Amino acid sequence: MYINKGAHWTIFKEAIYQCAPYLGFPKTLNAIAEIKEVFKAENIVLPLESPKQVEEENRLDNGLAVQVEIFGDIIEKNRDNAPSNQKHIQDYLSAFCFGDFYTRGGLDLKTRELLTLCILSSLGGCESQVKAHVRGNLNVGNDKDMMITAITHCLPYMGFPRTLNALSCLNEIIPE
Incomplete structure (x- = not known):
């Protein structure tokens, strides 16, 4: 081959x-x-x-489009509910995380979202983001077994406490 x-x-x-x-x-x-x-x-x-694939003039719009594709209507609610002195963070998140990275070629959306779940799980202290990305993974077609497999592969690199935290987040969003 x-x-x-x-x-x-x-x-x-x-x-x-x-x-x-x-x-x-x-x-x-x-x-x-x-x-x-x-x-x-x-x-x-x-x-x-x-x-x-993104140019400076469209990275925010393209990032927002990807966020909505992954997470749905919650994105607009989060943006609307952000305090006025923090709305710029919502724009940075959309333009940078999603506009600059998720819209690149080389990896499909399912793979990028699964990687993001693993990255956040390895950091620890990011449980609310881990839960959000569990939902995002479901929305792009990664099932619970796929997420458990990915988190299991990360175990030697992130240790048991962070692995167990990630699995707890996963089980909270997708109960057995």
Whole structure:
């Protein structure tokens, strides 16, 4: 079976980029530096083609569209209910997390949402976001078994306390 190495490596690159809104730039840039070394060792020519699809003038609108696709009407309610001195955070969230990252090519929406669930679960202290992304995963077609499998694969990296917290959030949203 032939595997397109360029497409294969694009998936790794996009998975790392998906971490930026949640882990921050310092950790993500460290991971990017590491993956560049792996690319170099594998003779992967850099830069890989960028799947960026959003321009500055439409990143907020495109991000909002993706958020609504994933989470539904709650997005507009959250935006309307945000205190006036915090509404800019709603715009940043829509434009940055969703407009800049979720609209990129290289990974489908189901994969990006599952990655986000795992990233947030690994951080700890993000239970309300984990619950929101459990709902988001359901909305994009990832079922409970898929989410349990993904969280289980993260166990060695995030430990039992965070794994159990993630499973508790999952079970609260999707009871057995």
